[in-house]
Amino acid sequence: MKTIKQALLIFFCSFLFSCEDKEIEASVEKMLTGTWEWESTDGGIAFNIHQSPTTTDKNVLLIFKPKRHYSIFVNNKLVEEGSFTFTKQKCIHNHSEKPVIQLNKTINTEPGVNIPAVIKMIENLDENTLTFSDENYDGIGSSFKRINK
Template sequence: MKNLLYIFLFTLVSCASSQINKIDNSDLTGTWHWTNTDGGFGNHIHKTPEKLGKSIQLTLLKNYQFSISENGVVVSKGTYSLAMKKSIYTHQQERFIQLSNDQQYPGIVLSGIIRLQKPDVLEISDNNYDGLGSTFARAK
């Protein structure tokens, strides 16, 4: 009986601690349309869906799953994590998104400092000097 109590308490503490360590993602969940990527050395990179000829969507789910769609077709999916890292821009701890297996999409920043500029505008910056940042608009 005593062993059952220990197992129950261990399970309860394990589940509680794993949920406490999750960084809130409720404001990030939804489907986001990529609008542009800018930056680079001397701010020479400027990419848009029109220039690439592709419509890209990033979907972030509450259960920390993501998918990337190109022209309406899912091309990648997996999990993502959020951690707190020091931003080179604000010198403060900010949320940092990392996609599983370091998923990448050419011309779009998908891992880095993630923040909402407005409720419907999401930015992901690679947190590098002379780096890149991508902007996304929330799907209506």
């Protein structure tokens, strides 16, 4: 009888945490939906990388659509689109669990076009700001601002 209770408790806790993860993903997905304009990419060994639309002559738009679809435009030209999924990973900066976006490219219309932005772990997401990091100790991060919901 004791083992049945333990098994039910384990099952219930797993179900509860699974539901909570899905609710968090849905909330993050809802906040992501919209058009984001790339502002900068910074980092690297000795913080030596500093890129922006001005320094690269590249305007990057990242569009997250409902049902986990995305598009990336560079200088108003579609360069990539596909679907995305979420995973969770422990952040090396503050050791908390954060969402990670995995892009599943289905169309690469401009092979070889360098997208000067990092799209991986969501470090910060609010109404108007989106910040990603590549989760490396000498890594880089990219900032976007919302331009459309």
